[in-house]
Amino acid sequence: MNQRHATAASHAADPRSESHSAVSAFALWLFLIMCVLLTTRVSADEALQNEKAWSALNHDQMASMLRQSLDEYGIVPSVVDQTSSQFAVDLGQQGLDPMDAFVSSIAGLNDAVKTILDLSSADPIAAAASIDPSAPHYAEIESLPKPIRMTVRTWLGRSLVRGRLYDEALPVIAEVDASETIDPASSLFYRAACYHALLMKKEALADLRQLLENEDDCPVRFSRLAKMMVADIKPLKEDSLDEIARLMTDVSRRLELGRSDDKVEGQEQKIIDKLTKLIDKLEEQQQQQQQQQQQSSGGAGGSQGGQETPMDDSRIAGANGNGNVKKKDLDQDPGWGNLPPAERKEALQKISRDLPTHYRDAIEAYFRKRAVQN
Template identity: 40%
Template sequence: MQFQRIMCGTLVLCGLVSVAAADETDRVFAPLSITEAREQTQSWIAAHHPGDEELTEVVDQLWSVEGDAEWSPAKRFDLVMRSFYVADAGVRELVDACAFGEQITHASDFPVLALPDGDPFFMNNVRYFYARYLAVLTLYDEALSLFEIIDPAQVVDPAGCLFYKAVCQHSLLMQDEGLTTISLLLDNTEDVPLRYRTVAELMQHDLSNLREKTLDEVARQMGDVRRRLALGRAGQKVQRVEERIITTLDEIIEKLEQQQGGGGGGGGGQAQGNQSGSPADESYVGGQKGPGETDERDIGHKDNWGDLPEKAQAAAKNLINRQFPAHYRQAVEEYLRKIAERQAPSGN
């Protein structure tokens, strides 16, 4: 009798897991239309700034001037973020920090990203803005920590969200997770731009053919180590990846020697002897099997881009300047200054 209850419970649990998996693969992600994006933005402003007719007028003018029905989902996302920029001080702090290369750190440093129970539309789009920015800067670990809590269905541009998440997973050699995300992008997402689809198909082919303990894997791990070192990271996670590279190379050399009928161990005994356990058990770039911590590093002063690669810096600057042109930020600053002056007491 007890055995039957256990079996029934197991079958029910398996059924629930199967349903959950099916639900994920059955989801279809569609970008918000220009009307839907505008209405959700206006609803958020009305809820968080009730009675602020001047702000409502500014945002309405932004959408009436720039809101074209033919705009791509990426441009609709820009309009949403520009609306949040003028309406929310936390968003302005985040965007300005990105624009000037300040505080390239963790999402927790920005209060607007750490709100526990914010409006889903607001929170998911603002988090996507910063996660995409981090991905462009090749800060894949930090970006992925945000992507994991973002619901693409709540984002104006779900194709962009899934694409940049897949880029992070591909760069970190997260084979299973990356293939799942790419499948959602290619098979379950509407209006995927050709450039996203083309790159995603290349990443899919690349991850599908990834094999553990091969020279190809070692080369990719070396590339990831170089990336981390370029970001000023040399902590335990990087060291463990380096140890795994050495261990894998030793195994490959030993296998080749055995195939050729040779002897000797490839000189890896001392390197392995210094390890308390297999590095793969702690942290492995090809699958992220460890706790997922990121290394401490010196990110430079807050008024510059630190030691980030120049190419990544240029890409991030272009991304921010395209989404938030300097003249727009200046116009918002002037608008807020006038509001402050109008509300200040006259002193009489």
């Protein structure tokens, strides 16, 4: 008994025992802090994952956005009540498109928006020009509250995209903040449609991916088309035959719209340059293959068994001519370079015979449009 007491007393008096206890307590305290920090970080990560870049608004939220915007714009309360009530009726009983109803409500209170509304059906290009900073009504439009500006731009951009006026639509809708409109899905979808049509791959994929991040709130028609556009433009490579065919389709679209301006000529020159580059690349590959075949065959340039081999392309054959060639005066022949219709058709068939149907149709449509323009 006395020995056990003595041993306990010695441990109690030993400073190493106290140090070991302190280290254990510190380790436990550190472990608890790490657990708390880890739990907090996981919760924050989950919150970020659950946070959506955009969300669809129901009719009540749309009406609330309209009311708040009108209040900010300084409309008298009685008119705000009347406009908001009519907007709710248009969405509910009338079943109107939310953006159509929203823009119509604002047009009754703002002359610049009314001008855009009237021009959109009569002259959509002029309507798009009214958003330009040099336009007379631009300052008046920019003075509107942000939700109104963003929704009006989205509405006009949608109208232009539906008319395949992508060049005019993009400046209108490019800077739209989707979260500040009554229809964020439309803002993202129609802007992505512009980028897709104009072969702006990076920008198109960014908007399409953001749209599909919240597929649950996205209209089915948008989500299906968005997935198709992603699959269509993602594999697009610069200077490929696919890109050339798309450029030809774009030129055909512009010609159908009656365009024959510098933009069209620039696109045509781009097509020619890319085709030339592609042909040069293919010829280079063919030459490399021929050289490899010659090397693999041992470069048989002599005779075997008394039989002579054909003359190499690199050797100059004997000739008796003096080498003078009569120059052809091409300027005197107005039809030079133009094939008769039958031969032209045959040439086009040979050019596009081995191409996939998508490329062949685009090339043939392109040359048909050019023939009509000439």
